[in-house]
Amino acid sequence: MKKRMNYISWDDYFLGIAELSAARSKDPNTQVGACIVSEENKILSVGYNGMPAGCNDDEMPWGRKGDFLDTKYPFVCHAELNAVLNSNHDLKGSRIYVSLFPCNECAKAIIQSGIKEVIYTCDKYADTDGTKASKMMFKMAGVKTRQIKQEHLVKILPI
Numbered sequence: 001m002k003k004r005m006n007y008i009s010w011d012d013y014f015l016g017i018a019e020l021s022a023a024r025s026k027d028p029n030t031q032v033g034a035c036i037v038s039e040e041n042k043i044l045s046v047g048y049n050g051m052p053a054g055c056n057d058d059e060m061p062w063g064r065k066g067d068f069l070d071t072k073y074p075f076v077c078h079a080e081l082n083a084v085l086n087s088n089h090d091l092k093g094s095r096i097y098v099s100l101f102p103c104n105e106c107a108k109a110i111i112q113s114g115i116k117e118v119i120y121t122c123d124k125y126a127d128t129d130g131t132k133a134s135k136m137m138f139k140m141a142g143v144k145t146r147q148i149k150q151e152h153l154v155k156i157l158p159i
């Protein structure tokens, strides 16, 4: 008997884990998940966007508009930052799978931790200065970026 052939690829597996991690997010508008993987295809860390540890997410604001301090923006930890900070491993040479293209703050953490490739699905904030700054920094720092479209993932994963 031969081995089963229609198994999912490493890319689909890790992006699927990033998507599953996003499902843990309490953000009512955008749920983001991230999965960091070594050169040997071992998972080094996962994360999703949420309030900092110890900050009760029932008491924190989740809105997008109004006074800055009444919105989620000054407080929420991004999925990529959580994944970088959650890891006890050296991330040099690793790659990060993420459901949304990283913002400029996460891009800095990604570059500084030695991650060498970003594989992402959604790029809905491509027109923002934050995303443009991320792309500039990734290019200069030699961090590769690659998109796997949502339509492809939907075909292979029950999401």
Ligand SMILES: O=c1[nH]c(=O)n([C@H]2C[C@H](O)[C@@H](COP(=O)(O)O)O2)cc1CO
Pocket: 027, 029, 030, 031, 032, 048, 049, 050, 064, 072, 076, 077, 078, 079, 080, 100, 101, 102, 103, 106, 125
């Ligand atoms: O790269 C990212 N990673 C990440 O975790 N986030 C989080 C922060 C917020 O909780 C949410 C974005 O919210 P909104 O789309 O409503 O502006 O996604 C946002 C970005 C991109 O801005």
Ligand SMILES: [Zn+2]
Pocket: 078, 079, 080, 081, 102, 103, 104, 105, 106, 107
């Ligand atoms: Zn970010």
